[in-house]
Amino acid sequence: MKKITTGLSILLTTLALNAGAAEVTLLNVSYDPTRELYQDYNAAFAKYWKAKTGDTVTVKQSHGGSGKQARAIVDGLEADVATLALAYDVDQLSEKGKLIPKDWQKRLQHNSSPYTSTxxxxxxxxxxxxxxxxxxxxxxxxxxxxxxxxxxxxxxxxxxxxxxxxxxxxxxxxxxxxxxxxxxxxxxxxxxxxxxxxxxxxxxxxxxxxxxxxxxxxxxxxxxxxxxxxxxxxxxxxxxAEPPVTVVDKVVDKHKTRAVSEAYLSYLYSEEGQTIAAQNYYRPTLESVAKKYDSQFPKxxxxxxxxxxxxxxxxxxxxxxxxxxxxxxxxx
Amino acid sequence: MKFKTKHIITLLVSAGVFAASGSALANDSDELEKLRALVQELDQKVRVLDRKNELAEEAAATKKKETPIVNASEKGFGFKSADGAFEIKLKGLIQADYRYFNQGFGGTGINTTNTPAADGFLLRRIRPTIEGTVFDKYDFRFTPEFGENKTTSNSGIVDAYVDARFTPWFQIRAGKFKPYVGLERLQSGADIKFVERSYVTNALLPNRDVGASIHGDVLDGKLTYALGVFNGVADGGDATTSADSNQDKDYAARIFTTPFKDDANVLSGLGFGIATTYGDVKGTAASTNLTSGYKTDGQQNFFQYAGTTIADGKRLRFAPQAYYYYGPFGVIAEYARVSQEINTAANAGHKTVDHDAWQIAGSYLITGEDASFKGVKPKNAFDLDNGGWGAWELVARYSELNLDEDTFKNAANTAFATTYASRITSATSASSWTAGVNWYLNPEVKLALDYEQTSFEAGGGGTATNPIDRKDERAVLGRFQIAF
CATH class of the missing domain: 3.40.190.10 (Periplasmic binding protein-like II)
Known part of the structure; x- marks a missing residue:
């Protein structure tokens, strides 16, 4: 009887967990050379998010010239997050698209640039x-x-x-x-x-x-x-070079993906996110990771x-x- | 370009080699270096030209994706944005008819002259249409009428509506349009198999009305539904675009199913459903809110209420309907019944009359094309130069309209009278046989030739108690049509 009760409890718990789990898809619209970085990072974030919430997140990528990508978002490409090459292009999402607030750069550390380059x-x-x-x-x-x-x-x-x-x-x-x-x-x-x-x-x-x-x-x-x-x-x-990142507010609110989109960008600043950036030859901003990869980058x-x-x-x-x-x- | 590049480089390298050999003989290494540099420089120039071409092609491909698409083909005329979210279609329908009457009652309205109606040419429909889409989900259609119907509809507008396709199962249409009721009515005027529609459609069910409908497809498109509210129109009526003369509204509902549409079997072309309308209609002497008359295929009135008869209460219609298409064969069957409360303007007495009509029509494409509810696309367009003969179709129909006997009786329904309608001038029933041939020269151009014979009960004179049958109408109806 006890075994049956235990079995039922496990079954109900599993069903409850599965019933609560969701599948989420995000679109990251980025600039040209970040393909490899975000391929690695998306896989790591999906694993992290699954462990944290039980939800399955799939991140689609779009790459192109940064200015061109910004124009595409303003023209209606429904990016949940934008990870562009420079702040001016992200500014366009605010000025021309009215998709994000004007002070978007203050929302994350280092002027919303989780990594740098040159x-x-x-x-x-x-x-x-x-x-x-x-x-x-x-x-x-x-x-x-x-x-x-x-x-x-x-x-x-x-x-x-x-x-x-x-x-x-x-x-x-x-x-x-x-x-x-x-x-x-x-x-x-x-x-x-x-x-x-x-x-x-x-x-x-x-x-x-x-x-x-x-x-x-x-x-x-x-x-x-x-x-x-x-x-x-x-x-x-x-x-x-400080490539900035932002959630696209109007899109995440429409898609109801704000929480996962914000977590996606915040995780870029984590130890794991910074390590992936460094492994893809972006200069990390987190001191501990920057020290570890210091020799990789010329002075x-x-x-x-x-x-x-x-x-x-x-x-x-x-x-x-x-x-x-x-x-x-x-x-x- | 790469082929050319290779050849140029080969030639240049060869030239370099020969030159180098000469130079070696002369021990002139400077010359060799200059030639090598020249080859490299030219190689770079060719590569740059190649790459510029490549980038130009990429830019052209990208631009193409953003360039509006202009269409002028057998699929129609129009233009749309690259993503298809915005579109304008220019459409048109011209029907040039000829009617020949061998026998029947002629003239306008109800008449008793024993001579056939006048033969002659007429422009039955002249309808330019602008149809389009904005923001992917919002369609519109605007169709004015310049043909014969312009004089009967009191309005030059055939269709003017907006359709919001929020989801396939929830769409809203508002404006003036065909209410989702009659099956044959919902078939485009360009696609109907006969020159004129049957009594079910032309006599009893609404033609066009002003109002709004919620409609959509469910079960993967196997079931369509529609619910609507309209100003309301009389039998066979076409609403004006002005305000409703009757405060109460008409309600319409329809479901139609094609349960086997996704199967590849003998039943895949089967569809059936039922529709109904309900309204509470009050007429006046000035505006009776009743039909202006029921017409034959030859568009001759054979029934008309007395001028003082008015709508006076509930009007309920229902219409079961079905079609079936299999290969070149098609059949459509439809029944309609209308229950209408009437009175006279002077309140002679309130009564309910029930009229009904039905039709069954078959078609067969002898050139082997697939029949469908929508138009026919010939396998080969008519082309004298290359030998195409278009598509040929044989059609036949039987259609009947029966009026309630009480329509022709006194208020107490105890004796025949002319209080509400006269059996002397109006027929109490009409039965029509129609046979014809359609020649589709191409998807846009059609020639149609129908022979119809209609027999009547009453309406040909005599007295209210002993009416004479109206003479049969025998007519040949021809049509030359372009619809794009």
Missing amino acids: IVFLVRKGNPKKIKDWDDIVKPGVAVITPNPKTSGGARWNYLAAWAYALKKSNNDEAKAKEFVTQLYKNAPVLDTGARGATTTFVERGIGDVLLAWENEAFLAKKELGPDKVEIVVPSLSIV INLVKIDEVFGGWQAAQKKHFNDGGIFDQIYGK
Whole structure:
């Protein structure tokens, strides 16, 4: 009798648990080179969430140029979370889409950027053009591969890193910085729409002498192709790239996925989330994990966008909006 | 492009090799280096051109996904957004008819002239239609009428409605439209098998009404339902778009099932259901709220209430209905009964009259196309150059309308009289045989030729107690139609 009672209790408990369990699907709309990061992270989060709540969560991924992805969300792509390349693109979800509050960046630590990255050079084995720093890539005869800043977040970081270097070198002479960046884009034979496309151009199509790349993208390319194909060159100065994340409030409220979406982003800051980021060559913000992976990342003199450009809004308006400096130099 | 690239590079490398050989002979390593650099430079230029082409193709493919789609084909005319959420369709229906009467009563309204109705051409339906969708779920349709019906409907608007498809099982339609009642009525005017619909449809059941319906499909589309509330129209009536002249509303309900629609067997084309309408209708001498008359296939009135007879209470209709399609064969069967309370404007006496009608119609596509409730798509369009003959269909129908004898009696129903309707001028029943052939030149163009013969009881003169039967109507009805 006792066995029967115990058996029934187990059965009822199991039924009760199963009855309460739900299946949830989220859409993470991200920028180009985060495919591998979120493949790993989604699996880890699903396991964590299942253990915590009993719910099964499936996270779908969408990748493309950051600016393009932001426009897609504003135009109706129902992203539960957006993990884009730069804050300006996320701002568009607030300004143009009215999908998130204006102060979205204050909702999570480190201005809602759970990991950072920077811009480095990827060159062919043996570095045949002897590229060491920014000055080398504006020399005549050097072909530079970088995506289009109009559509790609990574490309805007590339541009701003080059501009910051030129400013420092010329003691903040804007005209010289403009001349420097103009020369850089004269050396760019083709502009892809996103960072992954630019990597394809450089690596698979064999075009160009140097790829201006996200640090994580450069590491990944080196890992996949092998050190006998490409080398990473670290410039003397680069920029801290802070890819931010946010829940898309109007969508999560509509889908009733706010709790799981917020947990999904919070877990990026956890020990496990940070470790996965580091393993995918993103610089972790959690000190314990950053220390552990310290040797993996080269030491670079890094500037911040707020310090040099006055933040993303100012940088966007001056350089990348229609009629901005990029249009002036690339139209030449 | 890659083929060209390889050839250019091969040529250049070969040139380099030959040049290098020459240079080696001359010990001129500088020359060799220059040629190698040149080859590399050209190789890069070709690769860049290749990649630019590739990116241009990707951009074009992306743009295509966002570019509105314009359609001008046998599927119709229109345009829609790339995701299909917004769409406009331009449709049209033109029916040019010819009616030839060999025998029958002619003239307008109820008449006793013993001469056939006038032969002649007429434009039965001229209906341009704008149909569309906004935000994926909200459809609309607007159809004005410029044909014969314009004069009978008191309104140039045939359809004007909005349909919200919230889910397949819960949709709302509001405006002026066909109430979900009669089966043959719900078949498009372009798809009907005969030049004119049967008595069930044209005489007793509502044509179009102004109101709102909740409707939808359940059980994987095997059961459709509809519930509606309308201003209410008289038998065979087409509502005007103006305000309701009668404060009470009509209610309509219908269920229809196609239980085997997903099966691949002999019953997959079977559908059946039942519909009903109910209303409480009061008429006045100025607006009787009764039918203006029942008509033959040749559109000749053979029954009309007396001018002083008015609707005076409940009107209940019910209509069981079915169709069956199997290969080229099709059949549609429908019955309708209307129970109507009437009186005279001077209150001669209140009574209830029950009229009923039924039809059974068969069709057979001799060119082998599949028959269906919707139109016919010929296997081969008519084409003199390439030898196509379109689709040919034979059709036949029997249809009957029987009026309640009490309609023609006095208030106490004790003797025949002309108080409510006259047997001298109005027939008490009509029975019609119709046979015809339809030639579908292509999915949009159709030629139809019907012969119909209608026999009547009473309505051909005499007296109220001893009426004479009206002469049979024999008519040939022809139609040339384009519907897109």
